[in-house]
Amino acid sequence: MRRYFGRKLLIYILTFFLAVSIDWLIPRFMPGDPVQNMLSRAALHAEAIEVMHGYYTRAFGLDVPIWRQYLNFWIALFHGDLGTSVYMFPQPVAAIIKRAVPYDIFLLLPAILLSWWAGNKFGAFAARTKWLDNIISPLGYILTATPYMWLGILLSWVFGIVLGVFPVAGAYSFALRPHLSWTFIGSVLKHWFLPFASLFLVMFGGWAIGMRNMIIYELEADYSHYLEALGAPRRLIRKYAFRNAVLPQLTGLALQLGVIVAGALVTEVVFSYPGIGYLILAAIQNQDYFLIQGCFLFIIIGVLLANFAIDIAYVIVDPRTRTGMLGEGA
Amino acid sequence: MTKPKKKNEMLYFALRNNKLRVGLTVVLLFLVLTFVGPILTHYKPYDYVNPNGAQPPSSEYWFGTTMFGQDVFAQFIHGLKATFLVGVIGGGLGTVIGILIGFTAGYRGGIVDEMLNMLTNIVLVIPTLAILLIIAAYLTVRGILVESIFIGCTAWPWAARAIRAQTFSLRSRDFVDLARLSGMKARKIIFTEIAPNMMSYLVMTFILQFGGAILIAATLDFIGLGPTNAVSLGLMMNNAVLWGALLLGIWWWFVPPGVAIMAIVGALYVTNVGLDEVFNPKLREM
Secondary structure (H helix, E strand, O other): OHHHHHHHHHHHHHHHHHHHHHHHHHHHHOOOOHHHHHHHHHOOOHHHHHHHHHHHHHHOOOOOOHHHHHHHHHHHHHOOOOOEOOOOOOOEHHHHHHHHHHHHHHHHHHHHHHHHHHHHHHHHHHHHOHHHHHHHHHHHHHHHOOOHHHHHHHHHHHHHHHOOOOOOOOOOOOOOOOOOOHHHHHHHHHHHHHHHHHHHHHHHHHHHHHHHHHHHHHHOOHHHHHHHHHOOOHHHHHHHHHHHHHHHHHHHHHHHHHHHHHHHHHHHHHHOOOOHHHHHHHHHHOOOHHHHHHHHHHHHHHHHHHHHHHHHHHHHHOHHHHOOOOOOOO | OOOOOHHHHHHHHHHHOHHHHHHHHHHHHHHHHHHHHHHHOOOOOOOEOOOOOOEOOOOOOOOOEOOOOEEHHHHHHHHHHHHHHHHHHHHHHHHHHHHHHHHHHHHHOHHHHHHHHHHHHHHHHOOHHHHHHHHHHHOOOOOHHHHHHHHHHHOOHHHHHHHHHHHHHHHOOHHHHHHHHOOOOHHHHHHHHHHHHHHHHHHHHHHHHHHHHHHHHHHHHHOOOOOOOOOOHHHHHHHHHHOOHHHHOOHHHHHHHHHHHHHHHHHHHHHHHHHHHHHOHHHOOO
């Protein structure tokens, strides 16, 4: 088990290092000058621009040699300092992201976990019930082939505009201020539901299909036939098949994380939901490279943490990793 | 019922398989539409043809017009072409890289395998959007080709993993040992002994990569990181949302591109399962 975690940790550290380096490159490789960009919008005197330019270049730390900038970036990173936003100047990037992150967790965590759980359950049911299979299978294929933002657009149009039962933008009603009351919580939940539903549905389709096909494979495996020949009850065989089929589904979750993050990003854009995805779009449109940098840093850390959580789950679910009998592909 | 000859057995089961039939029909239908489409419409995708602005579908404008009076059907047809291009180039490239890395890692084993495995895992975890942002900033004019190549270069990890595992299990078979004993070169063993035995698997990998590339492209186009000089289905959705098609109820602007992507990708997935049933006798429905 130590070997298993040691190896995983090494990969995560390397990935983190590489990803942060790429992240650092973002503003530096850009053809435009972000400081110039910000100042040009302010329409100041030529002399004032000169002074301001010098000031902001120093403020953003762009006046030292490139290796020093890289080093400073790492040092600042460990101090939790992500620089200052250009688009929402002078707010620090870290503070802006801190405001957005709760919405992401609130949206993504339930959507991922619930869809995975429900998809596995329904997929396993579908594999053994003909009539359910006839519903789940086509539905699953349609859902998993749907682009996240399009389902979002459709739901927001049908439920938000045509039927008018759900709001289509924001995280809570614009008439309210964040405070602890039932009206506010109700408003938050109402705004949360449609983005959650579109993420949930698309992911659900993929998990259900995956589980159904896996169970069918497992029921054809030698051990299933052997158990059957021994006269074991169908229920027991299916239980074993399910436990074996859950493992690839867990690996699948790790493989899918990148796609899920991108999906959440566009879903937030469709619903103007104030998470990281919405921030990134605003940052791209305003060429705020420091904000982009911060958002990606957060995504990298989030994805790495999620991967690590899945690794731990794998050890819990699969006893083979615990005893050091590393299976192929681990 | 006459017994089919062994050679045609695969084809026989392929033609009998409903999933395969439905999936392929839908994909072919859209493919034909892509090629026939330009004959059916004489409008250019971005020309302002309708002075009245947004209008619902009519006999003149089959899919209606956008807020600016552009013909949605013309955009749709050109978007389909972009979608298939991204699928073929992006999915193809992803499959080729996956095959090369998977074969090498699985056949060589040892330190080569370790290194390639690490590379695969790193590419898998890095948010590809970050890299794309840098590329997007560099290439202010981007075409479908650039987008496809980018998608191909970032979408291969799962394919490499799966192919590696398959190669691993084939490597220790008797016929591979025999080939190795006879002094065959590693590359030749891979391509004449191992690859033919997992041909069906490779075809299915390509189909999944094809569908995946289309979905990724739609996502990138939607946040404005897609092609800058072309029409695509994702870009249509992007424009529709950007210009308030939702609030104005211009549903004919954003419904067709989504339906097309969903139908094509869904049909590809169904085809994939159908092929699996054809290739794998255990899964055939009797």
